[in-house]
């Protein structure tokens with residue numbers, strides 16, 4: 102039998118200042134955990150059509166049966182209604198969050214209502230407290246918030262500290278939640294939902310033990326997985342250069358979005374590459390709890406802040422996505438400048454991808470005269486020329502400094518609808534795009550994926566396979582659908598997606614068995630399909646319509662490594678996706694005329 | 695020859711806690727960050743990295759000297775052996791060990807001290823901890 106602590110769902114009501122624990126074996130038995138359980142809880146808790154920034158919008162955190170128990174089962178799934186897209190909000194983060202929730206004795210946490218004054222939630226095993234966070238509100242940097250909470254909260258070394266920056270307080274629709282200073286619930290605006298509840302932080306720690314059904318069999322499967330993770334090549338790239346290793350290969354094939362995707366090759370890519378950062382700036386690699394890989398790369402940046410050799414040292418986590426969004430997209434080719442900008446954006450609590458894409462649009466709009474010094478409050482963005490312009494711009498977005506920045510804070514699509522330039526406002530389904538202009542599969546994946554993320558269905562790797570051996574559009578779509586289903590199994594367990602090569606479905610079934618769950622690989626895949634369907638139904642309910650998606654012209658004008666894309670082809674592939682994913686009834690075009 | 699765990703390369707620690715999970719799995723058959731004789735802690739902020747605390751196998755162990763019932767006795771070569779049946783749960787050993795290598799098990803109300811089995815070192819991906827003969831520091 103699965104350790105019953107997983108079934109505990111902690112419900113916290115910030116309006117009433119109350120909490121309770123309910124046993125939800127029903128959900129965990131059927132949907133495993135993570136994304137599967139979270140979407141069911143969202144269905145239950147989120148009324149149709151609510152304003153995502155109203156107290157009715159719930160925040161759900163969920164872990165799963167493998168959490169804490171096996172290497173790389175290290176992620177927490179967050180679910181909410183997204184203030185950015187208006188439909189499904191889902192974001193994943195690691196750090197210590199997943200293990201902390203599990204060892205505190207919960208499978209999921211649901212936060213409802215809103216506080217009148219700033220608060221943070223402290224969870225230590227079964228002690229749940231809602232505490233005053235007035236002194237933390239408005240703090241300049243989310244890093245500082247972490248430093249304060251580290252001192253006052255128990256569970257040093259094993260706890261998670263999730264918090265928002267001023268962007269979340271100011272309801273920037275792509276504000277993030279920063280976890281342990283180096284991981285993020287980055288996408289789709291969880292930070293704004295925190296802010297709307299006046300929730301500054303959630304701290305979780307636990308000291309419980311989790312029992313397994315068959316300790317011997319568990320130890321055996323564990324060792325098998327551990328050996329494959331550490332002893333083979335399957336995962337080594339994530340440790341060596343981390344995700345930053347993507348910069349040069351994507352640049353080489355002409356898929357690295359540069360200067361708002363006017364280009365796909367960045368002449369300064371070398372100087373912001375994973376190789377260069379590792380050689381000159383990398384000081385430490387660290388891991389999420391129970392991950393022997395350690396893909397988190399920390400750079401050290403020395404900044405002179407006054408004459409006379411006065412230096413401060415910043416420690417900045419870096420990954421491929423911020424390098425793309427705050428580097429090549431803005432034409433920033435100096436590693437120093439890039440790291441300073443990443444640090445600023447993190448400190449403000451802004452999602453790096455959305456912020457970079459929004460500022461790239463703003464730069465082009467400024468150069469085309471759609472906006473002027475009046476809108477920018479005197480800032481003159483000119484690609485990589487002056488990084489400080491972008492540092493100030495990020496700050497102004499986070500503070501909603503004027504009408505223009507406030508529009509940018511609502512997302513690139515909102516800003517472009519108001520000021521013009523929708524053709525080069527690079528969002529899919531309302532979400533600013535990740536950095537892969539690899540071909541049709543990536544674009545269709547961004548448009549159809551449940552989170553509009555590169556991680557939904559990994560179209561970028563399908564495109565790269567198609568580059569090596571010709572593939573029909575139909576086959577691409579088939580792979581997108583299959584990959585998305587598979588990934589929804591992994592994120593129900595919850596396993597880090599970087600470990601997808603380790604956790605094949607047969608392996609997943611084997612890992613679950615000693616824990617007391619017998620399930621076949623086929624059943625798992627069916628479950629993945631069902632979870633995708635449930636999410637699609639939520640999206641449709643909240644107004645998402647795959648047949649009416651805006652496809653920015655820029656995606657079509659700028660050639661991919663697989664050639665120029667046409668709107669007709671992309672729309673046709675979207676149609677194919679809906680059919681192959683078995684979502685024709687969910688996304689019925691007739692039902693909304 | 696008696697062995698012990700030595701924290702040889704702390705700067706290489708990535709904070710994965712695999713060593714702790716190994717200890718709790720082997721000794722208690724459970725998954726836990728609390729029930730482990732080896733403890734990994736943050737050194738205070740990401741910039742500083744981690745601290746690994748485990749028994750140093752003292753030759754004249756203060757923890758054993760502090761034990762009023764003889765539950766903890768010196769092991770030949772260094773370190774201690776615990777006889778759980780004699781332990782009264784007074785926590786004197788924990789007080790006596792200034793490195794903090796006596797972990798308290800709240801569930802059983804017993805101390806957890808290293809048994810010098812070396813199992814945890816097999817799961818350290820970066821040779822931060824090594825299993826070595828006492829008095830002969832290995833070079834890794």
Ligand code: SF4
Nearest residue numbers: 749750752755757791
């Ligand atoms: S527990 Fe502490 S005092 Fe006792 S032998 Fe180990 S390090 Fe020395």
Ligand code: SF4
Nearest residue numbers: 761781782784785787
């Ligand atoms: S807690 Fe047990 S082992 Fe430790 S000093 Fe007291 S009696 Fe001895």
Ligand code: SF4
Nearest residue numbers: 717808809811812814
């Ligand atoms: S040597 Fe054995 S008892 Fe000691 S910490 Fe390692 S696994 Fe635990």
Ligand code: SF4
Nearest residue numbers: 707708710711713818
């Ligand atoms: S297994 Fe090694 S790297 Fe991981 S926490 Fe323990 S000492 Fe550090």
